[in-house]
Amino acid sequence: MFYFWIFYGYILIWARILHAAPRSQVSVSSSAAASVKYPPPGSGGSPQAYISSLSSAKADPKIPVTVNDGAAEIQPKLTWAYVASDEAYGPEEWHKIAPQCAGVNQSPINIISEKAVLKPLENPLALTFGNEQVAGKLINNGKTIGFNVANPSVSMAGGVFGPDKYVLRQFHLHFGCNGKKGSEHTLNGEKFDGELHLVFQNAKYGDSKVAMQQKDGLAILAFFLMANPGADPNPAFQRIAAKLGSVQMPKQQVEMDGGLSLKNLVPALKEGIRNLRRFVYKGSLPTPPCYESVTWVIFKRPVNLVPERFVQLRGIYRGGMQPLCGNNRPLQKLNNRELFLFEPAPKPTTPKPTTRPSTTAGRSTTGAPATAAAGSTTGAPTGGGSSTGAPTGGGSSTGAPTDTGAPPAADAAPPPADGDPPPPPDDAAPPADEVAAPPPEES
Numbered sequence: 001m002f003y004f005w006i007f008y009g010y011i012l013i014w015a016r017i018l019h020a021a022p023r024s025q026v027s028v029s030s031s032a033a034a035s036v037k038y039p040p041p042g043s044g045g046s047p048q049a050y051i052s053s054l055s056s057a058k059a060d061p062k063i064p065v066t067v068n069d070g071a072a073e074i075q076p077k078l079t080w081a082y083v084a085s086d087e088a089y090g091p092e093e094w095h096k097i098a099p100q101c102a103g104v105n106q107s108p109i110n111i112i113s114e115k116a117v118l119k120p121l122e123n124p125l126a127l128t129f130g131n132e133q134v135a136g137k138l139i140n141n142g143k144t145i146g147f148n149v150a151n152p153s154v155s156m157a158g159g160v161f162g163p164d165k166y167v168l169r170q171f172h173l174h175f176g177c178n179g180k181k182g183s184e185h186t187l188n189g190e191k192f193d194g195e196l197h198l199v200f201q202n203a204k205y206g207d208s209k210v211a212m213q214q215k216d217g218l219a220i221l222a223f224f225l226m227a228n229p230g231a232d233p234n235p236a237f238q239r240i241a242a243k244l245g246s247v248q249m250p251k252q253q254v255e256m257d258g259g260l261s262l263k264n265l266v267p268a269l270k271e272g273i274r275n276l277r278r279f280v281y282k283g284s285l286p287t288p289p290c291y292e293s294v295t296w297v298i299f300k301r302p303v304n305l306v307p308e309r310f311v312q313l314r315g316i317y318r319g320g321m322q323p324l325c326g327n328n329r330p331l332q333k334l335n336n337r338e339l340f341l342f343e344p345a346p347k348p349t350t351p352k353p354t355t356r357p358s359t360t361a362g363r364s365t366t367g368a369p370a371t372a373a374a375g376s377t378t379g380a381p382t383g384g385g386s387s388t389g390a391p392t393g394g395g396s397s398t399g400a401p402t403d404t405g406a407p408p409a410a411d412a413a414p415p416p417a418d419g420d421p422p423p424p425p426d427d428a429a430p431p432a433d434e435v436a437a438p439p440p441e442e443s
C-alpha cells in the first residue's frame with residue numbers, strides 16, 4: 001500500500017508539470033536565445049527578437065517582453081550613449097531609460113549673457129582646501145575621463161549656497177573630437193573645446209545617491225576649456241596627460257600619486273573664486289539619470305590649455321575602439337528658469353587710477369555691503385564658511401584677504417584682469433550631432 005501511494009504521488013506530480021507548462025515556453029528553443037530576425041527588405045515588417053524562455057524574460061524587469069510562440073518584441077536598449085547605436089539610446093531617447101531626462105529643468109543650456117539677471121558678486125562664496133593636493137584616482141568610465149576624490153578635503157560654502165557645505169566628490173572632462181565642439185554649455189552660442197566639471201555634493205546628505213535626487217543635492221563648478229597654443233603649461237593637466245595611457249580603455253583606473261592640485265588645474269582658483277564672474281542657474285545632471293538636482297556655477301574665464309592636451313584626450317576610448325571624445329549632451333531649453341550673472345559691483349563714480357591691488361580692495365569692500373544687502377544668504381555663509389574648516393589652514397580661500405591676496409599667479413596667462421570673457425570666436429553654430437556626457441556625474 002505504501003508503494004502505491006508513492007507511485008500515485010509521482011503520477012500526480014508529473015501530470016501537474018505537463019499540464020502547467022505553457023506552450024510558448026516549450027516552443028522556444030534554446031538555440032534561438034537572444035537572436036534577432038530581421039524582416040526582408042521592403043516588407044515593412046519589424047525586427048523580432050527571440051528569447052530562450054519566459055522565465056529569463058521575466059528575470060529582468062527592464063525587458064517587458066511578451067512571449068508569443070517564441071517571438072518577442074525587440075528588446076529595449078539597456079544603456080545610453082552620446083551617439084545612438086543598436087545597444088544604446090542616443091541623447092534624444094535617454095528618457096526611455098531615465099524619464100527625468102525629458103524634464104523641463106535640464107542641462108546643459110546656451111548661456112545668453114543679455115538674458116542673465118545681474119547680481120553683485122556674493123562675497124563669501126569660497127572654496128576651502130583641507131589639503132592642497134587632492135588624492136584620488138583617474139578613471140575612464142566609458143563616458144568620461146574623471147578623477148574620483150578619495151576623501152572630502154575640498155569644500156565649498158557661501159554665495160548662493162548659503163550655509164550649506166558642499167564637498168568635492170569628483171571632477172571630469174567633456175571634450176570634442178575636433179576643435180570647438182567639446183563643451184556642454186555654450187556662451188552666447190559659442191562652444192568651447194572642452195568643459196571641466198567639479199562635482200560637489202551637499203554634505204547634509206550623507207549618501208551621494210540620496211543627494212543626487214534632492215533639489216539642493218549637487219553643485220557643479222564648470223570651467224570652459226580652451227585650446228590655446230600660447231597657453232602656459234598647466235602642471236595638473238600635464239600630470240593627467242601623463243597618466244592617460246593607463247586609462248585608455250573603459251573601466252581602467254589609475255592612482256594619481258601624490259594627488260592633484262585644483263589650483264594648478266584651474267589657475268583662476270589661486271585668486272579665490274569669490275571674485276570670478278560666473279553664471280548660476282538650476283539644472284540637472286547632463287547624463288542619465290538626469291536628476292534636476294544641480295546648481296550650476298559656470299565661470300566666464302576659460303582654462304587655457306595647449307592644443308596637445310586635446311589631442312591626447314582624443315586618444316581615449318569608450319569601448320569597441322570607439323573614441324570617447326564628443327561626450328557632450330545637446331543643449332536643453334532654459335524654459336522658465338532664471339539665469340544669474342554675478343559680476344563685480346559697479347565701480348565708484350570717481351574712478352581711481354590705481355590698478356589691481358586697489359581694485360581688489362574696492363571689491364572686497366563692495367562685497368561686504370553686498371553681503372549686508374543680500375542679507376541672510378551672504379551673511380550666513382561667512383559663518384558656514386569658517387565652520388567648513390576654513391581655519392584648518394590650507395585655505396587661502398575663505399579669508400577675504402588671503403583669498404585675493406593669494407599667490408598672484410604668474411601662471412596660466414588667462415585673459416585680462418578679472419574673468420573677462422574669452423574672445424568669442426564667431427561660432428554660432430548650434431551643437432552638432434556628435435554631442436553628448438555623468439558620470440553620470442556620479443558623485
Ligand SMILES: [Zn+2]
Pocket residue numbers: 172174197286437438439441
Ligand atoms: Zn559633466
